[in-house]
Amino acid sequence: MTATPPHDRPSRRRGATRERLLDAAYATFAQAGVAQSSIEAICEAAGFTRGAFYSNFSSKEELFLALADREIHARIDALEDVVERVTRDPALLAQGLANREARQAREAREAREAREAREAREAREAGAPRPAVPGPGVEPGSALERPIVQAILAEVLADVHGERQWHQMNLEFELLALRDAQVAQAFAALRQAYLARVADVLERILARLRLRLRTAPVAAAQILIAGYVAATREVYIAGDGERSGVGAAGSTGAAEPTRTWFTALIELVVEPD
Known part of the structure; x- marks a missing residue:
């Protein structure tokens, strides 16, 4: 030794x-x-x-900023660990591939139907016989019902009760920054660095999943962080945070609707590559 x-x-x-x-x-x-x-x-x-x-x-405010920096980056590290673990799951990867193939089949069918409908319209306008249009095919499912994304979301939102103290702390950070102009300046710089790192993590996660953002990475990070904070606070206020996480199986009350709308928010920000 x-x-x-x-x-x-x-x-x-x-x-x-x-x-x-x-x-x-x-x-x-x-x-x-x-x-x-x-x-x-x-x-x-x-x-x-x-x-x-x-x-x-040197002061309680310096301690406050050091604590904010430590806790924020610890949560980004935890997110990266979740993504690393989930994206190495062979079953989820296979299901994700199946979903991708289903999406590609649906997109090909929609393009074919659109082409045939256009040809039928042009034929009617020209007085020619209307070409036969095949009946509707089987809908493979939503393109963004991706098992890996859903698994990451479930992991991130699973331990809502365990994160209650962090959300209380985050509110304290914001309140102190609102009351103290000097703290606000330092806290704003910290948050910008935080958003830049989250944006970088998002881009790397989505590149691995062959997804992309519909907006600028930092804007997407702001939207998703705001959604996450709102989702978890909603569960605390409704009381479900004591019983189960937002992403926990079998969750009841406010938890499941909260997970549903947060999933919808993700789908507004993310699209297939």
Whole structure:
């Protein structure tokens, strides 16, 4: 076993102290709000003195921004892990291929029917006999009923109750930014970086699934994030977040309608490549 160099030990200890302070701030802010949470309360929850706090953060606002940055990027990392796991599922990949072939067959049938209808119309206008038009074929199903997309959505929305504290924190972030102009400027820069990373993740996910966005990537990221936040808050307010996730099988009450409209929102933003 390789020994830790002595000069690395203080930085490791400081990193551990910083993480404990961030963890304590997360719980304290979510419970009492940023404005009502004192530095003393955060230090007490973490088991440290004010000296430990000020050796890591110059103010409660700096702590707030560091916490926002950590939590936002942790959720993007989690999304990428979900996508990696789901898109390697052989059964889902096979079902996705079958759906793609069904979509292509439907599009070919629609193009043929449109051509035959045009030819029939032109023949009527010219007084010629109307060509025979075959009856309607079998509808293969919606092009965007993609099992992989649905599986990703179910994973992302499954643990609504576990994310309740995060949504409380996110509201606190926004409220503090609305009340403090200096915090707002820093928070806005953080959110722009966050949107850019989400947009990049979206493009890479969709490229793997042979889908594409109907709008600019950053705009799509804003739309989907807003939809996700609205969907989960709707479940909390209705009370379903205590019982089941939005994406959980057998969910009842507000959860299933919420999942349905969020799925519809995705289909407005995403289309086959």
